Amino acid sequence: MKVLFVCTGNTCRSPMAEALLATKTTVDVDSKGLMAREGADMSEGTKQVLAANGIVFDKQASNLTETDVKAADLILTMTRQHKRMIQQQFPAAIDKTDTLKAYSYDAFEDEWQALKDAYLVFEEKHQQQVSGEDVPLAELAASYQAIETLEARLPSPDIPDPFGGNAAVYLETFKTIEAAIDQLVKRLNLTKK
Secondary structure, X not given: OEEEEEEOOOOOHHHHHHHHHHXXXXXXXXXXXXXXXXXXEOOHHHHHHHHHXXXXXXXXXXXXXXXXXXXXXXXXXXXXHHHHHHHHHOHHHHHHEEXXXXXXXXXXXXXXXXXXXXXXXXXXXXXXXXXXXXXXXXXXXXXXXXXXXXXXXXXXXXXXXXXXXXXXXXXXXXXXXXXXXXXXXXXXXXXXX
């Protein structure tokens, strides 16, 4: 199994997730960014919080490519916006892309499934519109409204970006990601190191 974590710049959240999963399991793992500055180092805050938690890890930022998407069995993003962007750019990734928190925690599984179904309906209508089919804007708007209504009822699946924050902000992000990674390991029954 190959797990791919995705955030914006591939310097904070996704490298933290990659490092944590790589440290805890034997699974094939990588991370990418949607708007990364190719070759950029991890942020100082990320380096410090990983080192403070005994994790030796080095990563240079790189952007998500179609090759990455095809190679991944599971793509986990840090926010809903990241998820939407991937699903719009790479429609074949819809069924294997979710946010890290939504995928890892199954306490609201029925609600998450309803939201996933709503995204699929919206994306189908959007793709029809893009390909020139006559899709009434009211249908597209109603589809999007269904997504917003479902999202408002759920705890946030987003992990805020710590970039530019102080050490406490990075530590909070690290703890949030680590808790989700621990749940992910249990959910997937991954082999521990």
